[in-house]
Amino acid sequence: MRLTTSSKWSGRKWRPRLATVVVAILILVMALPLVGLFFFRLYENQLIRQTEAELIAQGAAIAAIYAQEVRDAGISGDKLGVPMPEANGTANRGADSPYRPIEPQLDLASDYVLATRPAGTPATADPAFAAIGARLTGILDATQKTTLAGFRLLDPTGVVIAGRDEIGQSLAEVEEVREALAGHYASALRLRIPNQPPPPLYSVSRGTRVRVFVALPVAVDGKVAGVVYVSRTPNNIIKHLYGERGKVTAAAIAILGGTLLIGLVFLRTVSRPIYALIDRTQRIAAGERGAIRPLDHHGTREMAELSAAFLDMAEKLQARSDSIQTFATHVSHELKSPLTAIQGAAELLRDSGSAMDDDERRRFSNNIVTDAGRLNLLVRRLLDLARAENLAPSGESTSVGAALALLPVDTRLAVRVEAGGDLALRISAENGAIVFGNLIDNSARHGATQVSITAASAGGKATLLVSDDGAGISPSNQARIFEPFFTTRRSTGGTGMGLGIVLALLKAHDGTIRLVDTERGTRFEITLPVA
Structure with missing residues (x-):
């Protein structure tokens, strides 16, 4: 059962409104001269x-x-x-003193x-x-x-x-x-x-x-x-x-004017921005995207920083919500296609019975196995992406050579470390192997026969260039390569999640990755902290 707004607030401790506190303070300020009487x-x-x-x-x-x-x-x-x-x-004086003061x-x-x-x-x-x-x-x-x-x-x-x-x-x-x-x-x-x-x-x-x-x-x-x-x-x-009635009247007017001035300043610098931020919060909660913008008047520096921090949080939450919605759409689409194919093939096998020859039955069975394998691969990749996005750095370090040593032997591609193979990187060997494995697999799917890796460090950061001699990435697709499920090799088993996993792993280790221009093939530039 959902709680209404009134029921949610009814059990909370009573606290005075800001306006009530301000009025009480102003009344106290005005009453001080009266108390002084x-x-x-x-x-x-x-x-x-x-x-x-x-x-x-x-x-x-x-x-x-x-x-x-x-x-x-x-x-x-x-x-x-x-x-x-x-x-x-004669208090405090000698008996012979000529002075007799009376206090x-x-x-x-x-x-x-x-x-x-x-x-x-x-x-x-x-x-x-x-x-x-x-x-x-x-x-x-x-x-x-x-x-x-x-x-x-x-x-x-x-x-x-x-x-x-x-x-x-x-x-x-x-x-x-x-x-x-x-x-x-x-x-x-x-x-x-x-x-x-x-x-x-x-x-x-x-x-x-x-x-x-x-x-x-x-x-x-x-x-x-x-x-x-x-x-x-x-x-x-x-x-x-x-x-002194003239001066007393002037003092009373000054006190009243000062009190009103304090109230106006407080209203403009504190109360009004707070109520504006509350209104903005309610509009954002109602789903109004246009409400995620700076306030018209902040009043104080602290209020401006609070507003900026809140709006920044709202933007990130909105982006996260959009990402989850997009991700859910992609996942449902990616799972729906093989499930539809499996269901169709299974229905044909069930309805055709003995009318279907062995070759057709074997072809439909192979389709079911292939699509089931694709579903299995998608689930594994989704789990890998979830782990990468929620990964907490372990503090371990590794080198390029140590991470590559964990990869299975692949006869399709030759990997050559041209420089910096022993440079210590602030990432575990297992996660480093996942990063390099996905990049090498991506190169292999785009026709590359060789991958070269060059590493160098400067200012506490290591820069790695991972290049291949494959067909490269077309300009129209370069802006989308890190989007989940985006792939041009779906027919050959591509899931479009490899580079997304790489990006998530590097972010978890304070690293970055970007595509850089090259005359031939594909080149990625990776930055990671040095151990």
Whole structure:
């Protein structure tokens, strides 16, 4: 039972179509910028760090001014706060180093976003500190107009002494302020809007809804003289992208255009030639001889080589099919003639009975024997041709003299080796004897009385000239002498397969044979590798 196309493919492993793979790759290429948006959080975290660093710098400047005001006011002793920790801000530096750098510490990926800053509670500040705050209010307001940061100046107890509408409010219970009053730098991320849930950890716009708070302790005489409390909303990535919207749009267009260009190039150079080759394959399989021709467009060198190799294979298979068909036609014709003669003679012998005399009966019997012998010879020659065409070289070597020694003694022809009789040829002695035997037999059938052989080598190849003094081959028949079953001596028992066997044997041993011009008789030129 023959399988249909669908049933043949149904049991095979599923594989995606080339177009599906290409589309998936193009979608992935287009999605990469979108996936990159999730990594913008890293950039947004950098903006948070940058804001904290700026607030530290601004707060340090205000702290230096405030500390000088405290010293000028003569405030000391019990009016100051707790002692400053000795190791505060001296990481990787000696205790005597004059530098106390403070590095940004906030991280969107790990720090918890606190709720909005709690409101202060009413309190009373020391008049001396309140007077300092009043003098610095103008400086803080002027600085805020430029930096957009919110400044609060706190005394050693956490009461606001400068900071617009929160003067007289205590912020001592605010977490970061409490840390600063103890002499430690503190920073925090807090929500800008009350009653808003904290942003997800991997939110792209996480930094747009938070505010950075920095609390720096002010040291005077080794004690906490107050706190500079600074806050500001950081720049966010959405704002930056909007500011660069022209470039972002151009980049998006470039990505889309590049993706389409990749698709078009892939379609033209890979996909279209493959589908064209598939169509050509189907047409060749349907028997369309005109389909065995190069593709109109190959796209790539590899595709051109694949197409050329496929079409070359198709041509060889077509030639092989034609050869088999022709060969089958010849074989059927060659076998049909003697079989018809045998059948006719046998029927006459059966139907005539006693009416046929002994001479006629003997003549018809001889015809049957002759035609049966011809059939036997044809079968043997067909077997010899099949062996020759499927022969694998054995790697053996022989010489002209050794191959001729295997031939039976034939008194009709004299074979003379004029030169190169000991030259080693890459062919077995048995196969060499078959080649020379068929050529000598062919010469004998064309009236030759002598065959001469000359051998010479050059460049790893041996050239043999096999000549006879027979009647030669007519120009009209020279192009057909290697065709199977072609013979001009059919009446004398010729099968027309001798030269075909010779040609097949020589091809199997990387050799060639051709007819060359000569003034008399026939001359063949044979080439074989030298052992």
